[in-house]
Amino acid sequence: MSIDSTWLRCPNCFLDLAEVDGRVFGCAAGHRYDRAKQGYLTLLPPKAPRTVGDDREMLQARSALLDGGAYARIAAAITDAVVEQHTLGGRSALRIADLGCGTGHYSTVLSQAVPEADFLLADRSPDAVRMSLRALPSATGVVLDLWRPLPLRDGVVDVALNVFAPRNGVEFARVLDSSGLLIVVVPTTAHLQELRLTGALLDVPAGKSDRVAEQLSESGLVLRSTTSVEYTFSADAATRNLLANMGPSAHHGDSLSSTDARAVEPVDVTVSVEVLSFEHSTAVPA
Numbered sequence: 539m540s541i542d543s544t545w546l547r548c549p550n551c552f553l554d555l556a557e558v559d560g561r562v563f564g565c566a567a568g569h570r571y572d573r574a575k576q577g578y579l580t581l582l583p584p585k586a587p588r589t590v591g592d593d594r595e596m597l598q599a600r601s602a603l604l605d606g607g608a609y610a611r612i613a614a615a616i617t618d619a620v621v622e623q624h625t626l627g628g629r630s631a632l633r634i635a636d637l638g639c640g641t642g643h644y645s646t647v648l649s650q651a652v653p654e655a656d657f658l659l660a661d662r663s664p665d666a667v668r669m670s671l672r673a674l675p676s677a678t679g680v681v682l683d684l685w686r687p688l689p690l691r692d693g694v695v696d697v698a699l700n701v702f703a704p705r706n707g708v709e710f711a712r713v714l715d716s717s718g719l720l721i722v723v724v725p726t727t728a729h730l731q732e733l734r735l736t737g738a739l740l741d742v743p744a745g746k747s748d749r750v751a752e753q754l755s756e757s758g759l760v761l762r763s764t765t766s767v768e769y770t771f772s773a774d775a776a777t778r779n780l781l782a783n784m785g786p787s788a789h790h791g792d793s794l795s796s797t798d799a800r801a802v803e804p805v806d807v808t809v810s811v812e813v814l815s816f817e818h819s820t821a822v823p824a
């Protein structure tokens with residue numbers, strides 16, 4: 539695992555970061571950051587709030603669910619969107635940043651379609667960055683806070699992935715290359731609706747994708763295409779537990795294990811998301 543510092547700027551003064559010696563990275567102003575032994579950098583701004591992202595249990599639940607293939611069609615839709623961009627752009631090596639990468643699942647799937655791409659795996663949760671780097675060891679791993687100015691250089695990202703994760707339109711627009719692509723995946727109100735009815739998951743507000751598009755347009759990123767992905771799959775009690783425990787609902791009252799423990803029979807569960815592709819408003823449409 540190595541760090542490609544050409545992605546990075548100092549979270550403190552915003553000057554470029556470079557390797558100082560094998561384990562230390564720094565900027566010309568003298569700020570220094572140690573590479574963790576698992577191969578990632580923690581690049582948080584001064585006085586970073588103690589938001590910590592997903593914990594290990596949530597990540598393990600997410601990993602088991604994703605490895606079982608339940609969201610394979612979402613990964614396929616993301617891959618299609620990127621491959622299309624890759625072909626159109628005729629680029630040799632895409633720089634793909636997974637912002638809120640979690641387990642790194644979508645980048646790992648994508649790396650099989652675009653093996654020559656360089657990946658950056660970024661999350662607020664150190665456990666997430668560690669886990670995603672184990673899945674994709676060639677990537678650069680960074681612990682960062684998506685709510686703050688990002689420790690990434692201007693225009694350094696060809697494709698940004700933001701899958702079920704916090705969004706920062708101003709910063710996404712800054713780090714995205716002028717012809718770059720931002721892919722955002724958001725759930726619709728139908729997503730996992732069978733589990734929401736049991737109270738095991740938080741509701742998804744109606745019109746979420748419209749609101750996301752509106753917010754991002756304020757930062758100069760325009761919606762170029764939307765792909766709806768909707769299907770059902772049969773989820774046994776163990777799978778429903780994973781679904782309930784891998785997301786924010788795990789921290790909000792009853793999880794599925796207490797609300798639905800008696801339902802041992804498999805239940806058809808709906809997966810319903812929108813895969814939104816954004817570009818700079820100044821980009822020439824393909």
Ligand SMILES: C[S@@+](CC[C@H](N)C(=O)[O-])C[C@H]1O[C@@H](n2cnc3c(N)ncnc32)[C@H](O)[C@@H]1O
Binds near residue numbers: 591600663684
């Ligand atoms: C619902 S998970 C999605 C993970 C992954 N994209 C996926 O779909 O499998 C949201 C991710 O965002 C991360 N996250 C939450 N708040 C964050 C923040 N302020 N900055 C960076 N990452 C954050 C969490 O740690 C978690 O990994």
